[in-house]
Amino acid sequence: MRLTSPPSPSLKCNQVIRNHPSALEIYQNQLLESGKISKEDIDKIHKKVSTILNEEFKKSKDDIPNKRDWLSAYWTGFKSPEQISRIRNTGVKPEILKRVGEAMTTLPETFKPHRAVKKIFDLRRQMIETGEGIDWAVGEALAFATLIIEGNHVRLSGQDVERGTFSHRHSVIHDQETGEQYCPLDNLVMNQNEELFTVSNSSLSEFAVLGFELGYSMENPNSLVLWEAQFGDFSNGAQVIFDQFISSGEAKWLRQTGLVVCLPHGYDGQGPEHSSARMERFLQMSDDNPYVIPEMDPTLRKQIQECNWQVVNVTTPANYFHVLRRQIHRDFRKPLIVMSPKNLLRHKDCKSSLSEFDDLAGHPGFDKQGTRFKRLIKDRNDHKDLEEGIRRLVLCSGKVYYELDEERKKSDSNDVAICRVEQLCPFPYDLIQRELKRYPNAEIVWCQEEPMNMGAYTYINPRLLTAMRALGRGSIDDIKYVGRAPSAATATGFYTVHVQEQTELVKKALQRDPIKSPL
Template sequence: MSVLLHGDAAFAGQGVVFETMHLSELPDYTTHGTIHIVVNNQIGFTTDPRFSRSSPYCTDVARVVNAPIFHVNADDPESVIHVCNMAAEWRGTFHKDVVIDLVCYRRNGHNEIDEPMFTQPLMYTKIRATKPCLEKYSDQLVQEGIVNEAEVKDVKDKYDKICEEAFERARQETHIKYKDWIDSPWSGFFEGKDPLKVNPTGVIEDTLVHIGKRISAPPPNAAEFKMHKGIERILKARMEMVESRITDWALGEAMAFGSLMKEGIHVRLSGQDVERGTFSHRHHVLHHQTVDKATYRPLCNLYPDQAPYTVCNSSLSEYGVLGFELGYSMTNPNALVIWEAQFGDFCNTAQCIIDQLLSSGQAKWVRQTGIVLYLPHGMEGQGPEHSSARLERFLQMSSDDPDYFPPESDDFAVRQLHDINWIVANCTTPGNLFHILRRQIALPFRKPLILMTPKSLLRHPEARSSFDEMVEGTEFMRIIPDKGPASENPSGVEKVIFCSGKVYFDILHAIKDKKLESKIALTRVEQVSIQHFLKCMHFDRYMFFKLTPFPFDLLKQECAKYSNASIIWCQEEHKNQGGWTYVEPRFETTLAGQRDIM
């Protein structure tokens, strides 16, 4: 049963309350009824209710969903219990939200050392002349003959003794057991696992082909199911890609989802317009063109014994929905939970969840989560804010030290993943997307993944991957060295350009147009891999490496390879945005002052 505890000022003032109320009866977000308990102190810190809300009651926001609201005197414990029983019965019978407004007060102001008489002198004059609730109720029971003074004292003394004994035991503790602070400790998830061993993410080609054909095929009852002509063309193009053993972004994503569901992993994709995809690339829900509510979901029909697939368009909410998905992801480590922003900058209105609960989740709240944030990013001419997912903010909140080069070892990459607070990636190939999504489940621990997703690259003819990059024996690519003319004569290379995102393709075309392939080595910054440098050699002629955690080891090798070249970082964004402020000090640490980066 979902029970939420609120303050009165927050219930009236925080927009997330309204957002959450609006989720309460949406099919893919409902909790089948939440009991909201408002501890109504009748004042927010020092602000009087007359200056903190426009409605008569702090609970009026709940009227938006016609939730019953019980206002009860908190100094009357029996009335409070009666109201709580009614609320539980309402929730159990109708599976809808209900609100309990505990009308009470703060005896000591905002905290024990606050002086509330500064701002509310009349109220606190009355409060100080009022007996505490415990004394009032004790006196009532004695007057009614239910208990006597000795019994009241006995109960108080027993409780004080319990508290004192617990306090003394706490002073004797020498270490903290994290599991004691976790309400759902994922029983059995961490047991028997090597914390630095990652399961393979590649799959057999037959699985890729099967998923590709299912996601590209019309509904089984195609004769009766009238599809949009545009969808027919999209499915036909997908089928051609499958037959050619090539994937684009949408197909690579579908194969990651489908292969996880085949292994029993529930996949949930949530956000604004995610069923079709903001950029009309996904189409995971096909709509009958003449029959209302008649739909077909290909990924729900891959295997008879597959895990569930949930894809759901959300309300136009970021703060509330991301908070919901974060909670969803923490209930079960064996589920891939993804929240997609309509555009990357939409995460701005969910920043409280990101800053307070996600980036610091493990350090502050002792909770792991493998939630994935899809944030469409790329300077596509829609202004400096609507184009950017604020990559720099996520990098700034990463917990790796720019001045520390970790000891090199065989498990360097996975150890970095284990120690970091979250993973930030900017993939530009469907193959890397496929592996990084599957790796979220393959890891022996859980870390949030912040994924800068493309817009124009969704249909870019060069942003494609072969099935060979996703089959058994392949993994997410951390770095791919140049295998073209530049790599054949590294001493003659004049520049090594590192970049991130779609600007890679612009630079690549410029290099080819000017016939500088032997003079310039071009690298893509994507994310981190479990794969060792030498295993990556056969894939491509351009180098990838990750954003965070930073690939100190592979960067060191690559710079040493092109010992005579100048090192350049290139990005679409302004100098105070994007990855520059993050990568510059880490380049300097890697190069140990021997070379400069521009």
């Protein structure tokens, strides 16, 4: 007798799949059994759909694609990279700031929040009333609130974004007795449309959530859509979304997006996984040419429109307010990667006055046209006639500025100027050159707290050299590096080592002796 082997499991599986009714068949049968639809109705639907598909297929043979066909009707009026978009101010009238500020810091009389939360809201109300000491959370809330009352939708998702990972946001608070929830940004004006503000704690599925928010932002350009990682490195789980869609979506499919991605970043001694948002990855994926200075005339400039995205490392609540409002108050859209702070959320010096948020021209340090996002913040000291005597110009970005400024005060190094590059990409050539001209005899230093092979150094270095050469100044040897040595890990896991490294790099940036070239 001849023996045969039994059918393989894969063959059985294929047979089961082939014999299983399709989802359409199952749904049709359910409708028929329920009596809600007849066989004749189903046949009519099939015929209608087939007719539409066949007609559209015939049309497609002679169709010539138009760039605008890639955008939904909501995108009517938005400009392409070929069109000049004028720079707009993003300040808000003082009376509006006061009004929404009071509304978003006022809780219902019968509401009983946690006593610590109550204290936070009382302090916020004081900030609005005095117009001083505005912190990061209030600056962000003011940006959201002013956009909302202008009729824009604001949407924020991410892990623990309602409270804020660092217990700083408190966009949704809870009654300690009843469990009732209250959202201040849903109660800015009478009869407010609650759909204008959406804040959602999301699961630790960064790939899925970021992909969803990207799709939302592409469908509705009049929404400020933000996704926040709990820590910067959490974005690793969504890297394919950055690589395949956000960084290159406009180049591949002509689809713009104004999606904002907030990635907590900063070296606080908490180890590799909580220190770095891998800024270098986003800068490496930037498509601006490091050897060509684009048109920088404000009336002709298309620098942001022509790049694939923006990367910022902002150091003041007011500048954060303006960069968020800038996302909506212009007639094109571009992704925004924000290196968000951690300890600056409550830093004693990371504060802004309410006047830095308003739309009045003439404030010290602001353009005569009005208030807007500062791509670079010049040195806070008034050097004026002493500019030629400045021995060193330290360029930096992010929280290391405050450590440098504190050390400068301690060491009485008033002959050192410190400038903050708030917008890393696209590179602010015009403002960098303005500072180079101000300090013609200064040693040029780039200071960062990240290792040399990380952070902004490899992105900044060739662009800074291009800016210098255009002024007939120096070579690559004249750009000095101060920061951590190259490393495989983003940061040390030992707090004492972190403190030693941080102290050494801050002191080195301000030392009296010339700094040696890294080459």
